[in-house]
Amino acid sequence: MASSSPVLELQQSLGARFGGGWRADPPAEAPGRGHRPRVAVLLPCRNEEASIAAVVADFRRALPDAVIVVYDNASTDRTAAVAAAAGAAVFREVRPGRGHVVRRMFSDVDADIYLMADGDGTYDAASASQLVALVAENGFDMAVGARAGIAQDAHRPGHAVGNWIFNRLYRRLFDNGFGNIFSGYRAFSRRFVKSFPALSSGFEIETEMSVHARQLRLAVTELSLPYGKRRDGSASKLRTVRDGVRIFAILLYLLKETRPLLFFGMAALVTALVAVVFALPLFDTFITSGTIPRLPTAILCAGLGITAALLAVCGTMLDSVARGRAEQKRMLFLAVQQNRQG
Known part of the structure; x- marks a missing residue:
């Protein structure tokens, strides 16, 4: 008896979740073939009317058995209509x-392997099978398509x-x-997707993914892949200063959450060094004259020393808490069924 098609299974999952509003004919599968992993190609898009049809077609050729899912992220153009006409399943995140859109995609779509890219045509769809194979055949939980030639081909110098x-x-x-933590071209295992908290709201989400993988010591790999120019009519949503500040802020936040001993330890060290700098002249004066003429400075030094000690203690205590949280995350990650059959 022939096994059910992985594309049909994923389509039925999407149809059940979203009211069966999307239909497509799955490719026939040879009789007697075992269960194949269901692959979902996730394309978050915002105002990509000019490029999304070609991107959907490219991924369809590269992964003919995969389901292409486009998430329209508050577009003001015809991105959703063009994607639907190209044969993709289209949903919206307002x-x-x-x-926000990555969190919604990971929550709603049920598959065995997930491939995430962009709808602007900068990622090489022909390389998609390589990323999928790293997860399906080599057992990696995340495979990152590092963007080769990013400075020359696709980005502003800043x-x-x-x-x-x-x-x-x-x-x-x-x-x-990781050589490139900002790449949006990634393949994931099911257990990564279904255990990833996705707390970020903007472009810093890829940084959160990388830190999450590092904290849980997951099997990850990186593959250098071509990165091209945007298609004509597609505009970048990146803002150099704003996004740079947000990424720096999320790095500090994730450092505090995952490595509190390092975070608070650095703060304690800086505070203690400032205290020493202010205290050295006081010691010199005290040794030579036996008096402390600048009492406010002495009080400041004492306060800075106490603050440094408190920061060190906080870092030590929170490090134990962070370790416990990492253990819980690891258990939840391992509890997720890797492949869903039937």
């Missing part, structure tokens, strides 16, 4: 922001510099081997 700075900062703070 709150603008990449983090963005390229920002990418370089933040990637180096990430590696310093979190000790992870």
